[in-house]
Amino acid sequence: MTCIIVDDDLMAREILKQLCSEIEDLVVLGEFDNAGKAVSFLTQNAVDLVFLDIMLPVLNGFEILESSGTSSRVILTTSHSQFALKSYEYENVVDYLVKPIKPKRFLQAISNLRKRIRHEDITESTDTSSSKDKGKEFIYVNIDRHLIQVPIDQILFVEAQRDYVHIQTIRRIIRVHTSLKSIREKLGDERFLQIHRSFLVNTDYISDVKNGHVYVKSYVLPLSRGNRPALMEHLNRA
Amino acid sequence: MTPSLAYLHELAPNDEGFRKRLLHVLVTEFPAEFDSYRNAVAGQQWDTAVHFLHKLKHKIGILGMPELHALAEEHEDNLENGFSPLHGDIMEGLRIIDEFLKAQQ
Numbered sequence: 001m002t003c004i005i006v007d008d009d010l011m012a013r014e015i016l017k018q019l020c021s022e023i024e025d026l027v028v029l030g031e032f033d034n035a036g037k038a039v040s041f042l043t044q045n046a047v048d049l050v051f052l053d054i055m056l057p058v059l060n061g062f063e064i065l066e067s068s069g070t071s072s073r074v075i076l077t078t079s080h081s082q083f084a085l086k087s088y089e090y091e092n093v094v095d096y097l098v099k100p101i102k103p104k105r106f107l108q109a110i111s112n113l114r115k116r117i118r119h120e121d122i123t124e125s126t127d128t129s130s131s132k133d134k135g136k137e138f139i140y141v142n143i144d145r146h147l148i149q150v151p152i153d154q155i156l157f158v159e160a161q162r163d164y165v166h167i168q169t170i171r172r173i174i175r176v177h178t179s180l181k182s183i184r185e186k187l188g189d190e191r192f193l194q195i196h197r198s199f200l201v202n203t204d205y206i207s208d209v210k211n212g213h214v215y216v217k218s219y220v221l222p223l224s225r226g227n228r229p230a231l232m233e234h235l236n237r238a
Numbered sequence: 239m240t241p242s243l244a245y246l247h248e249l250a251p252n253d254e255g256f257r258k259r260l261l262h263v264l265v266t267e268f269p270a271e272f273d274s275y276r277n278a279v280a281g282q283q284w285d286t287a288v289h290f291l292h293k294l295k296h297k298i299g300i301l302g303m304p305e306l307h308a309l310a311e312e313h314e315d316n317l318e319n320g321f322s323p324l325h326g327d328i329m330e331g332l333r334i335i336d337e338f339l340k341a342q343q
Contacts, residue, residue: 009296011263018249018256055292079295079311100245100299 005031007053035059046173054078158200241301241338306331
C-alpha cells in the first residue's frame with residue numbers, strides 16, 4: 001500500500017513517518033508541507049492513501065479534496081476534533097485521526113482500511129469471477145524496494161512508458177520501474193495479449209475492437225496491425 | 239500539569255535516534271512559536287495568534303498535558319472570535335513547557 005503525508009507541521013510529518021514505518025507494507029511515497037505540491041503529485045501519481053492535515057496554509061485539507069479530485073483514500077489528521085462530522089461529507093475519507101496521533105489508534109485506522117479494501121475487492125471480484133482458476137492469482141511488483149501484491153484479475157492493461165510500466169488496475173495505476181516484457185513474463189497468463197509495442201491488455205476486459213482500437217472499460221487503447229490477427233483469433237476462440 | 243516525554247517513548251520505544259530528533263524539533267521550534275503567539279496576542283493580531291496557538295497545541299498534546307490541551311482548544315475558538323479570556327492560563331502552561339524544554343537541552 002502506498003501513501004503520502006500532507007502536513008505543514010514538521011513534527012506531525014515526522015510522527016506519521018514513524019508510525020508508517022511500523023507497518024511493513026505501507027510505503028511513504030512522499031511528504032508535502034503545502035497543498036500545491038500535494039495536488040500536483042496526486043494528479044500525476046496513483047497513491048492508495050493520503051494522510052491529510054486539515055489546517056493547511058492557502059488551501060485547507062477539505063479544499064484539497066475538492067480541487068484535486070483524488071480517488072485515493074484519505075485519512076484526515078487534525079488537532080481540531082470538531083471537523084470530524086464534516087469529514088463524512090467526503091466519500092474517500094476513511095478515517096479521522098486527532099493529533100497527537102496515538103500509535104494504537106493509528107494501527108486501528110490501518111486495520112479498518114484493510115478490512116474496507118478487502119470488502120471492496122470481494123465486491124469487485126464478483127464481476128470477474130469467471131476469470132478465476134486460470135493460474136496464479138497475484139503478481140508482486142517492486143516499488144521503492146517494497147514488494148506490492150497486485151491481483152491479476154484486477155489488471156486491465158499494462159502500458160510501457162520509457163523505463164517504467166504503468167499497471168492499470170480496476171481501481172488505480174501502479175508505476176513500476178521495469179519493462180513490458182518482464183511484466184508479460186511475470187504474468188505468464190494467456191489472458192494477457194500484446195496489442196501494441198507499448199500495451200499489454202487483459203482480454204477478459206475487452207468490450208470492443210474497432211478502427212484500430214481496443215476498448216477496455218473507459219479506456220481506448222491502440223491496436224497495431226501486427227498484433228491484430230493474434231488478438232482476433234484469441235477473441236474468436238473465447 | 240507536568241510535561242512528559244512518555245508519548246515519544248510510546249511512539250518509538252526502541253528508537254532513541256527518532257526520540258532525540260523529535261525532541262530537538264520541539265526544543266528548536268517551541269520558543270519561536272511561543273514568542274510569536276505572545277506578540278500576536280499583544281498586538282491583537284488574532285489570526286496570527288490562532289496560527290501559532292494551533293502549532294503550540296500540537297506540542298502541548300505531544301508533551302502529554304490534556305488539561306492544557308483542552309484549554310488551548312477552547313482558547314483557539316475564542317481567539318477566532320477576537321477575545322482572549324484564557325490567555326493568562328495558557329501563558330502559564332506555556333511557561334512551564336518552556337522551562338521543561340530548556341532543561342532538556
